[in-house]
Amino acid sequence: MKPATLLSLAAFACMLGACTKLTVENYDQLRMGMTYNEVKQLLGTPDKCSDVLALKSCTWGNEARYVQVNFVADQVVLFNSSNLR
Numbered sequence: 001m002k003p004a005t006l007l008s009l010a011a012f013a014c015m016l017g018a019c020t021k022l023t024v025e026n027y028d029q030l031r032m033g034m035t036y037n038e039v040k041q042l043l044g045t046p047d048k049c050s051d052v053l054a055l056k057s058c059t060w061g062n063e064a065r066y067v068q069v070n071f072v073a074d075q076v077v078l079f080n081s082s083n084l085r
Contacts, residue, residue: 022061024084030069034076039069 021044029042036056040046046058046069056071070078 022065022067022084027067027079027081027084030067030076030079032076035074036071039076043067 021042026042030039034042036058039058043060046060047062049056049058054072056074058069058071060067060069065083067081067084068079069076
């Protein structure tokens, strides 16, 4: 195959979700105290966020497979995941 064809196939695979940032490796890099922007750089744009008073809760993924991160004053205070493996 030509290199251009391989590159096109790789791009198509990424569009189908093969290049997700929702991985165990990225989850393992989350740390308490990280800012929202640092988490966003690591995991990408969240699928949903809600703000209640000083608490911001964001979820990457869906109900079956997700990472949820809670922020207070723009810093991570709690995070969890489900079905990343």
